[in-house]
Amino acid sequence: MAENLRERIVLNHLQEGERISEVALAEKLGVSRTPLREALAVLKREGLVQSRPRCGTYVTFITADDTAETFQAIAVVESSAGRIAARWITDQELRDLTGLHERLYALHRERAREDYSAVNDEIHRRFVQLTGNRHLIQAHEQWLVAARRVRFQALQAQERWDASVTEHAEILAAIAARDADRAGALIEHHVRETGDFFCRNLLAREGRRVSTRSRLR
Incomplete structure (x- = not known):
């Protein structure tokens, strides 16, 4: 799961600043939200996504x-x-x-x-x-x-x-x-x-x- 999301970000299918809806993405990938959240936690450690209070999870910007x-x-x-x-x-x-x-x-x-x-x-x-x-x-x-x-x-x-x-x-x-x-x-x-x-x-x-x-x- 993490590899799938990582490739989407690397190839710009998930773009910088794009909000990641767990519900929509889980439905699109045909998985439950638990493995999706685990994958997002991996990507957060890698610096590919970040969470903002009351705003959700976003793809990080490249600086x-x-x-x-x-x-x-x-x-x-x-x-x-x-x-x-x-x-x-x-x-x-x-x-x-x-x-x-x-x-x-x-x-x-x-x-x-x-x-x-x-x-x-x-x-x-x-x-x-x-x-x-x-x-x-x-x-x-x-x-x-x-x-x-x-x-x-x-x-x-x-x-x-x-x-x-x-x-x-x-x-x-x-x-x-x-x-x-x-x-x-x-x-x-x-x-x-x-x-x-x-x-x-x-x-x-x-x-x-x-x-x-x-x-x-």
């Missing part, structure tokens, strides 16, 4: 400051992971990673954004899993939900989507060449570009500024 801080952290972890992976990746692991990227490119050609997003998320998770470092994996997992929301929204802009695919191809080439420093630098650039693109557009729409301490650059 520029939170996004900047999250993507700073992810850039550090994924770039470190990319360097480690490029040094130690096996031939089979490289074939698997290449297969994921080939699927990513096909979905981009098909303009299948939701399926692309799922494969993209798996690739970013795979970068870190390839290290075999449980501390990096655990640190990365805690930021993934927030990152997935931002990535999906950023990919709605065709120019960012096209650029992201090009960046992925360069990252894969660096890993295949076992060029650890280049792989790490390219992943860091890729992650920061996504976060920065989202923040710029959000701030332009809302006329706000991201705090100095949270700037991506």
Whole structure:
């Protein structure tokens, strides 16, 4: 249940600020309110929903400051992971990673954004899993939900989507060449570009500024 609701929020089927009616949603999903409330409690801990006194439960808004801080952290972890992976990746692991990227490119050609997003998320998770470092994996997992929301929204802009695919191809080439420093630098650039693109557009729409301490650059 929690996974179902999480995907609805990540893919913007439940939009920012949208009020979640337990009665209506339970009826729509064909479940009782007890498992639904349990699922909402999980999402509340993940920061995807919040409750307001006398108002109910709402999908949280994505803020520029939170996004900047999250993507700073992810850039550090994924770039470190990319360097480690490029040094130690096996031939089979490289074939698997290449297969994921080939699927990513096909979905981009098909303009299948939701399926692309799922494969993209798996690739970013795979970068870190390839290290075999449980501390990096655990640190990365805690930021993934927030990152997935931002990535999906950023990919709605065709120019960012096209650029992201090009960046992925360069990252894969660096890993295949076992060029650890280049792989790490390219992943860091890729992650920061996504976060920065989202923040710029959000701030332009809302006329706000991201705090100095949270700037991506």
